[in-house]
Amino acid sequence: MNGSITVVVIDGHTLTRYGLIRLVSADADISIVGECGLASEAGALVASARPDVVVLDVMLPDADGLRVARELRDRHPALGIVVLTSQDEDDVLFRALENGASAFVAKTAPNTELLGAIRHAAVAASSFTATGLAPALARRGRVVAKGCALSLSGREQEVLRLLADGLSVPAIAGAMFVSLSTAKTYVARLYEKLGATNRANAIMTALRLGLITAELPAIA
Known part of the structure; x- marks a missing residue:
């Protein structure tokens, strides 16, 4: 049964990839239209399957997953890109933002968070979301002097x-x-x-x- 949101899963770990497929497919509103484990296969797969959303591991066997995210964003501006990572670090989060991801989700996150990220990416591909974004910004942010207000026209x-x-x-x-x-x-x-x-x-x-x-x- 085809859902209203079509998804391609790209993850180099076979068991993880099939686990993701089973998890995502269990949602009646989402359907899997393709899967692969290598960056070298990602471009052709996305071009042929034309999914609404790609769920992409940040570490692929043959390339940096965030470089793949950048290439997919440049080729498919309306594509939702959900980056999955076992490296729940601020630098990885900011790299995901800079490379055009729609959402950033830790592999340890609850299932509902991943499904929520997929739904977000399907309707707002160019808007970045991550549960840890605000605290990451606070940790990375430059100190703004008190009383120094920024005025925008x-x-x-x-x-x-x-x-x-x-x-x-x-x-x-x-x-x-x-x-x-x-x-x-x-x-x-x-x-x-x-x-x-x-x-x-x-x-x-x-x-x-x-x-x-x-x-x-x-x-x-």
Whole structure:
């Protein structure tokens, strides 16, 4: 029986992969449309199966799973990417965010958390969620001096929201009804105020300062 959310599982450990398949398939709203254990097989499998979501191990036998995540994000902007890891560390979490993951889940997490992450990724592929994101940001964050408030203009706030939603600069220009050069200027000014060099840095800083909020997966 086909569910409303189609999933491909990519994990190098055969027993883990089949365990994930059984777990995910038990949900009536989710169906498995493909599985593999190697990074070298991932691109062709995703291209042929056209899933809504990929569940991807961070460590694959033949490549870094987060590099695979980056390649899949670049090729399939609307694809949900759930990164699974046994390395529940802040650096891995931030690398998952920077490489385009939709969700980050520890392999020790409850089943409901993984299913919630899959549902989140299916409907908000460009919006990152992780249960440990807020504390990780607190541990990594730079100390903001007391009384030092960051003031964003209305346009900059709008640009920040659009960046957090995963829009490219050309898409931001279209959404704001401005020229591409104007959109680039807005983004550059925002990055300068946040002390950021790219989208991931900007989002992490904005989260830490409370300018935007992290979305957490709904746990059924």
